[in-house]
Amino acid sequence: MRRILALVKKESYQALRDPSVLLIAFVLPPALMFLFAFAVSLDVDNVDVGVVLEGDGVQAQALAAAFDATPYLRVSFGRHRAEFEDRLVSGELKAYAVIPADFDTRLQAGGEEAAIQVITDASNPNSANFTGTYLQGVFSGWLLGASTPAAATAERIQLVPRFWFNPELLSNRVLIPGSMSIVMTLIGTLLTALVVSREWERGTMEALLATPISLGEIIVSKLLPYFVLGAIAALGCAFLAIQVLNVPLRGSVFALVLINVAFMIPALGQGLLISTLAKNQFLATLLAVLTGFLPATLLSGFLFEIQSMPWLIQQVTRIIPARYYVSSLQTVYLAGDVWPLFLRDMAAMLAVGGVFLGITRVKSRETLD
Amino acid sequence: MLARLRASIVKEFILFWRDPKTRGMLLGMPIVQMILFGFAANMEVKNVELVVINEDAGRWSAELIGRISSAQFTGGLTHLERMEELTARIEQRKALVGIHFPADFSRNVIDGKTASVQVIVDGRRANAGQVTLSYLRAIAGELGAQLAADGPDARPAIRAEVRNWFNPNLNYRWFIVPGLAGTMSMMVALMMTSLAIAREREMGTFDQLLVSPSTPVEILASKTLPALLGGGFVGMFIIMTGIIGFGVPFRGNLLLLIFALFPFLFSVVGIGLTVSSISNTQQQAALGLFFTIMPIMFTSGFVTPVENMPLWLQYLVQVNPLKHFLIIVQGSFLKSMPATDILANIWPLLLIGAVTFGTAAVLVRQRMD
Numbered sequence: 001m002r003r004i005l006a007l008v009k010k011e012s013y014q015a016l017r018d019p020s021v022l023l024i025a026f027v028l029p030p031a032l033m034f035l036f037a038f039a040v041s042l043d044v045d046n047v048d049v050g051v052v053l054e055g056d057g058v059q060a061q062a063l064a065a066a067f068d069a070t071p072y073l074r075v076s077f078g079r080h081r082a083e084f085e086d087r088l089v090s091g092e093l094k095a096y097a098v099i100p101a102d103f104d105t106r107l108q109a110g111g112e113e114a115a116i117q118v119i120t121d122a123s124n125p126n127s128a129n130f131t132g133t134y135l136q137g138v139f140s141g142w143l144l145g146a147s148t149p150a151a152a153t154a155e156r157i158q159l160v161p162r163f164w165f166n167p168e169l170l171s172n173r174v175l176i177p178g179s180m181s182i183v184m185t186l187i188g189t190l191l192t193a194l195v196v197s198r199e200w201e202r203g204t205m206e207a208l209l210a211t212p213i214s215l216g217e218i219i220v221s222k223l224l225p226y227f228v229l230g231a232i233a234a235l236g237c238a239f240l241a242i243q244v245l246n247v248p249l250r251g252s253v254f255a256l257v258l259i260n261v262a263f264m265i266p267a268l269g270q271g272l273l274i275s276t277l278a279k280n281q282f283l284a285t286l287l288a289v290l291t292g293f294l295p296a297t298l299l300s301g302f303l304f305e306i307q308s309m310p311w312l313i314q315q316v317t318r319i320i321p322a323r324y325y326v327s328s329l330q331t332v333y334l335a336g337d338v339w340p341l342f343l344r345d346m347a348a349m350l351a352v353g354g355v356f357l358g359i360t361r362v363k364s365r366e367t368l369d
Numbered sequence: 370m371l372a373r374l375r376a377s378i379v380k381e382f383i384l385f386w387r388d389p390k391t392r393g394m395l396l397g398m399p400i401v402q403m404i405l406f407g408f409a410a411n412m413e414v415k416n417v418e419l420v421v422i423n424e425d426a427g428r429w430s431a432e433l434i435g436r437i438s439s440a441q442f443t444g445g446l447t448h449l450e451r452m453e454e455l456t457a458r459i460e461q462r463k464a465l466v467g468i469h470f471p472a473d474f475s476r477n478v479i480d481g482k483t484a485s486v487q488v489i490v491d492g493r494r495a496n497a498g499q500v501t502l503s504y505l506r507a508i509a510g511e512l513g514a515q516l517a518a519d520g521p522d523a524r525p526a527i528r529a530e531v532r533n534w535f536n537p538n539l540n541y542r543w544f545i546v547p548g549l550a551g552t553m554s555m556m557v558a559l560m561m562t563s564l565a566i567a568r569e570r571e572m573g574t575f576d577q578l579l580v581s582p583s584t585p586v587e588i589l590a591s592k593t594l595p596a597l598l599g600g601g602f603v604g605m606f607i608i609m610t611g612i613i614g615f616g617v618p619f620r621g622n623l624l625l626l627i628f629a630l631f632p633f634l635f636s637v638v639g640i641g642l643t644v645s646s647i648s649n650t651q652q653q654a655a656l657g658l659f660f661t662i663m664p665i666m667f668t669s670g671f672v673t674p675v676e677n678m679p680l681w682l683q684y685l686v687q688v689n690p691l692k693h694f695l696i697i698v699q700g701s702f703l704k705s706m707p708a709t710d711i712l713a714n715i716w717p718l719l720l721i722g723a724v725t726f727g728t729a730a731v732l733v734r735q736r737m738d
C-alpha cells in the first residue's frame with residue numbers, strides 16, 4: 001500500500017511536469033468544449049434568404065413584410081427569380097421564396113396551385129430541410145393570422161409538438177454533454193495510452209518491473225493519478241457547462257458523479273490496453289485516436305444518430321463506452337434522474353471496462369518482450 | 370537542380386512507404402475516415418422508434434397511424450395505453466417520438482374542423498426529432514389535403530411548395546462525399562509534411578540535409594512537393610470515387626476543381642510545416658497534427674454549416690482553408706458553380722498559404738540555429 005502511494009506520488013509529479021499531459025488535460029478540454037458550444041451548431045440562425053416579390057398585391061406585400069420581420073432570417077428582396085438563382089449557386093443565399101405576381105388571386109382561388117414557391121440550396125441537405133420547413137412555417141403562421149378567406153382552409157390535421165428536455169431547441173445543450181465524452185476519452189484513453197507506452201519505449205517500465213513491486217501494483221499506481229485527473233477534468237467541464245455555457249443540470253449531482261466514474265473505468269482500461277499492446281508512443285497515439293477518439297466523436301450518438309447508421313455499425317457502437325456515457329450524460333443534464341437508463345448504461349460501461357482490463361491482465365506479463 | 374529535386378521527392382515517397390508507422394497512419398486514417406463518414410456518420414433520419422397513444426376510436430386516427438407506420442423513416446411503431454408508459458419510453462431513449470391522439474380526433478376531421486394531434490419529441494435528440502417532425506407534418510399534410518379534396522368544400526389547403534434544388538432527395542451522401550475529398554486530401558498532405566520534417570529532426574538527418582548540396586529552398590520543396598502530390602492524388606481519387614462509386618452527380622468543371630485542389634493543398638502544407646517546425650519528435654508532430662485537424666474539420670462546415678456559428682466566429686473561420694475548399698468542391702459537384710465563384714474562393718487559399726509558409730520559414734530558420 002505504501003509502495004503504491006509512493007508510486008502514485010512519483011507518477012503525479014511526472015505528469016504535472018509533462019507538457020503533453022498539461023496540454024491534453026488542461027488546455028484541450030475547455031478548447032473542445034468551446035468548439036462544441038459555439039462552432040458546432042445545428043441551430044439555424046441568421047440565415048440569408050431572398051424573397052422575390054413578383055407582383056404588387058396587398059397580400060403579397062404583407063407576406064413579404066412577414067418574412068422580413070422573422071427573427072432568424074436575413075432577408076434580401078428582389079423582383080425577379082434570376083437575380084437570386086446566381087446567389088444561391090454562389091452560396092450567398094441559402095434559400096429564396098417566390099411570391100408570384102398573382103399571389104392575391106391564388107389565395108382566393110384555394111390551393112390548386114401552390115401559393116408560394118420556396119427554393120432551397122440542398123447541397124447541405126440538413127440545413128435545407130430546416131430552412132425549407134422554417135420558411136413553410138412562417139408562411140402558414142402568416143396564413144393563420146391573415147384576415148383572408150385563406151385562413152379558412154388552414155391545415156385539416158395539425159401536429160402540436162412538444163420538445164421534452166430541450167424546449168428551447170438549443171443544439172448546444174445536447175452537444176456540450178456530448179463533447180464531454182470526447183474530453184474524458186482524451187484524458188482517460190489517449191493520455192493514459194501515451195504515458196504508459198512512453199514508459200515501455202524508454203525502458204523505465206523494465207526498471208519498474210525489476211523492483212519488488214508487482215505488475216498489478218504498477219498498473220494501479222499508473223491509473224490512479226489519471227483517474228484523479230479525469231475526475232478533476234469532469235468537474236471542470238461540468239462547472240464550465242453549467243455556469244458559463246448555461247446547460248441546466250436537472251438530475252442529481254450524485255448521479256452525475258456515478259456516471260462519470262463509470263465511464264472512467266472503460267476509458268482508462270482502453271488506454272491501458274492500448275499501451276500494453278503497442279509498446280511505443282506513436283502506435284499508441286494512433287490506436288487511441290482511431291479506437292478511442294474517433295468513435296467517441298462520430299459513433300457515440302451525440303452528433304450523428306446511431307439509429308441512422310447501417311446495422312453493422314450500429315452493432316459496433318454497442319461496445320463503444322462513449323455511446324452509453326453520452327446517453328446518460330445528456331439525460332442527467334437535460335432530463336433528470338432516469339435511473340433505469342443510468343443503470344443500464346453504467347452496467348454496459350463497466351462490462352466493457354471489465355473486458356478491457358481483463359484482456360490487459362492476460363496480455364501483461366512480468367517478463368520483457 | 371531538377372534532377373536533385375526529383376531524386377529527393379522519390380526518396381521521400383520511399384521513406385514514407387518503408388516506415389511502418391507512417392505507412393499505417395497514411396493508410397489507416399484516410400480509410401477509417403472514409404468508412405466512418407461515407408457510411409456511418411450522417412444526418413439522415415431513419416429507423417425512428419415511435420410510440421402512439423390512441424384515445425380515438427374512429428377511422429381517421431387509424432388511417433394516419435397506418436400511414437406513419439408504413440413510412441420510410443419509421444423503424445417501429447408501438448401502441449401504448451397510458452401516458453406513464455410513453456413518458457418512460459421517451460425518457461429511457463427507447464422511443465424518439467410519442468404521438469397522442471385525443472378522443473375527438475376523428476370527430477373533428479369529419480366535422481371539417483382542424484383536428485390536433487400532440488407530438489412529443491425527445492429534445493436530447495433535437496436534430497433527429499425536428500427532422501422527424503417535418504416528415505410527420507408532411508404525412509399529416511398529405512392526408513389533410515386529401516380530406517379537403519374529398520370534403521364538401523372541395524378546396525385543397527393553401528400551401529407553399531418547397532423545391533430542394535441541387536439535391537432533390539436530400540441525399541446526405543451527396544453532401545459528405547465531396548467534402549471528404551477536402552478533408553482526406555488535407556489529412557494526407559498534413560501528415561506527409563509534418564511527419565517528414567519531424568522524422569528527419571528526430572533521426573538527426575535534418576542536419577545532414579543542411580550540409581548537402583541542396584539549397585534550403587530545395588529542401589523545403591522536397592518536403593512539400595511529395596505532400597502536394599500525395600494529397601492531390603488522394604483528392605482526385607476521392608472525387609472519382611464520389612462520381613463513379615457513390616454516384617454523386619458532378620455538374621461543374623472537373624479540371625477547374627482539380628486545379629483548385631492545389632492552392633488548397635498549398636495552404637494546408639503551409640500549416641503542416643508550421644506544426645512540424647515546432648515539434649522535435651514524430652510523436653509531438655502526431656499530437657500537434659491531431660489537435661490541428663480537429664478544429665479545422667469542425668469549423669470548416671464539413672459537419673455543421675458555418676452560417677450557424679456566431680458572427681464573430683464566422684469571421685475568424687475565414688482563415689480555415691478547408692472552409693473555402695469545401696465551397697469549391699460542393700459547388701463543383703452539385704451546383705455547377707461558375708469559374709468566377711470558384712476563383713473567389715481560391716485567392717483566400719493562396720493568401721493563407723503565403724502566410725503559413727512565411728511563418729514556417731521563420732520558425733524553421735530560428736530552430737536551425
